[in-house]
Every structure is written in structure tokens, then in C-alpha cells.
Amino acid sequence: MTTAVILTALIPISLLLVVGLILVSGAMSVARRRLMERAIIFVLFPAAALLWAARGMQAFAEQDWTWVVGSIAMVAVTGASSVSLWRKSARPDGTRT
Numbered sequence: 001m002t003t004a005v006i007l008t009a010l011i012p013i014s015l016l017l018v019v020g021l022i023l024v025s026g027a028m029s030v031a032r033r034r035l036m037e038r039a040i041i042f043v044l045f046p047a048a049a050l051l052w053a054a055r056g057m058q059a060f061a062e063q064d065w066t067w068v069v070g071s072i073a074m075v076a077v078t079g080a081s082s083v084s085l086w087r088k089s090a091r092p093d094g095t096r097t
Contacts, residue, residue: 010044013044021037045082049082059071
């Protein structure tokens with residue numbers, strides 16, 4: 001139940017953040033855009049990792065080993081992606097290299 005609520009809340013929030021970032025990206029300074037990107041990385045990626053971890057724990061309780069392995073893989077991919085995006089440098093115009 002809690003997983004469904006989290007997933008249901010995460011999808012529209014993440015879509016609104018992405019659409020909002022696209023809509024206001026032209027009028028934003030590079031520093032403000034970078035700050036918003038980091039805020040999105042800081043909020044959404046851990047939330048997604050926690051969601052996959054919760055699903056993995058639930059699958060572990062049910063001894064569904066395929067979902068356990070898949071959940072561990074998704075947590076690892078989410079963590080690696082967030083670290084990669086956080087550390088990736090940006091050009092002076094704000095675009096990623």
C-alpha cells in the first residue's frame with residue numbers, strides 16, 4: 001500500500017519538475033539551472049532508490065528471488081546514475097559535457 005502511494009505521488013511530481021525545468025530553462029541563469037538540477041537529483045533519485053529497495057524487501061519476504069535481484073540492480077543503477085549526474089561537469093553555458 002505504501003509503495004503504491006509513493007509511486008503514485010512520484011510520477012506526477014517528477015513529470016511536473018521536468019516539464020517545469022524545460023519551460024523555464026530559457027529564462028534561468030546557469031547557476032539557478034544547475035541548482036534545480038541538483039535539487040531534482042537530490043530528491044527524486046533517492047526516492048526512486050528507496051522505492052526499489054522497498055519492493056526488493058517485499059520480494060525478499062515473499063522469497064521472489066527474481067524481483068530481489070532486479071530490485072538490487074535497479075537500486076545500484078539509480079545510485080550510479082545519480083552520482084554520475086551529480087559529478088558531471090557543466091560547460092559555462094550550462095550544457096553538460
